[in-house]
Amino acid sequence: MHVEAQKASAVKLVESMAVSGARNERGEVRIHESLDELSTDLAYHIAELSEASVKERGVFAIALSGGSLVGLMGKLCEPPYNKTVDWAKWYIFWADERVVAKNHADSNYKLAKDGLLSKVPIVPSHVHSINDSVSAEEAADDYEFGIRQLVKTRVVSVSEISDCPKFDLILLGMGPDGHVASLFPTHSVLNERDEWVTFITDSPKPPPERITFTLPVINSASNVAVVVTGESKAEALHLAIDDVGPDGVSLPARMVQPTKGKLVWFLDKPAASKLDCSQFSE
Numbered sequence: 614m615h616v617e618a619q620k621a622s623a624v625k626l627v628e629s630m631a632v633s634g635a636r637n638e639r640g641e642v643r644i645h646e647s648l649d650e651l652s653t654d655l656a657y658h659i660a661e662l663s664e665a666s667v668k669e670r671g672v673f674a675i676a677l678s679g680g681s682l683v684g685l686m687g688k689l690c691e692p693p694y695n696k697t698v699d700w701a702k703w704y705i706f707w708a709d710e711r712v713v714a715k716n717h718a719d720s721n722y723k724l725a726k727d728g729l730l731s732k733v734p735i736v737p738s739h740v741h742s743i744n745d746s747v748s749a750e751e752a753a754d755d756y757e758f759g760i761r762q763l764v765k766t767r768v769v770s771v772s773e774i775s776d777c778p779k780f781d782l783i784l785l786g787m788g789p790d791g792h793v794a795s796l797f798p799t800h801s802v803l804n805e806r807d808e809w810v811t812f813i814t815d816s817p818k819p820p821p822e823r824i825t826f827t828l829p830v831i832n833s834a835s836n837v838a839v840v841v842t843g844e845s846k847a848e849a850l851h852l853a854i855d856d857v858g859p860d861g862v863s864l865p866a867r868m869v870q871p872t873k874g875k876l877v878w879f880l881d882k883p884a885a886s887k888l889d890c891s892q893f894s895e
């Protein structure tokens with residue numbers, strides 16, 4: 614099939630399947646019948662944002678996470694997106710990374726390299742991974758310095774309202790405890806307001822040493838997508854999205870509240886099983 618026809622059929626497919634609900638300041642919630650539908654919708658969403666950003670700014674600065682997210686991005690490597698996305702304009706960052714060697718099984722870079730970066734024509738010099746041969750603290754400082762250089766050259770734009778980079782898209786997963794990136798519940802990094810990138814050496818989920826974008830950076834993005842699947846995350850998701858009063862206040866996933874950007878939750882039915890759907894509006 615011709616690329617344009619493939620693109621048109623991808624649009625039709627997505628339009629026919631996504632269940633959407635708009636939800637006050639918690640963003641848009643998309644609940645999918647299957648992981649296959651979620652992956653299709655996610656690929657479409659990312660490709661749309663890429664196209665808009667390349668049109669507007671000439672580049673697309675996207676920050677990835679690790680975990681189950683990368684596998685769910687797999688359809689970007691397939692038709693039509695492998696041909697229609699302007700991969701040469703992509704600049705890749707990580708919202709969080711484990712401070713391990715790049716070939717280590719725990720490396721978020723390795724996960725993305727194996728699952729995405731090696732399958733599409735992204736320019737190697739546009740891939741901004743961490744320096745894994747220094748301490749977590751130095752790796753965080755070094756990563757922030759690199760982003761500051763790219764803000765100067767407008768590869769990453771800057772927020773009009775905060776002293777923060779404004780990524781075109783930050784992709785997050787969420788753990789069963791409600792953590793996003795490497796921002797874990799009750800951890801002091803949740804209070805970090807000055808740094809763009811910070812570090813932890815006591816992650817409750819192994820490996821212990823990690824770097825992470827801070828909340829001000831996440832909340833300065835033009836777009837944030839949080840991808841959550843599986844029943845083990847249903848309770849945390851309920852606390853992150855529903856109107857639960859003080860119970861949810863300190864949950865990292867609930868602190869994802871882009872100031873001016875758009876927030877979209879990509880969910881499967883098991884993850885969404887405890888949501889109060891009566892609060893959805895079309």
Ligand SMILES: O=C1O[C@H](COP(=O)(O)O)[C@@H](O)[C@H](O)[C@H]1O
Nearest residue numbers: 678679680681682786787788794
């Ligand atoms: O440790 C991490 O966990 C979260 C969630 O991972 P998932 O496999 O439960 O989806 C991930 O988003 C983060 O990048 C990673 O470092």
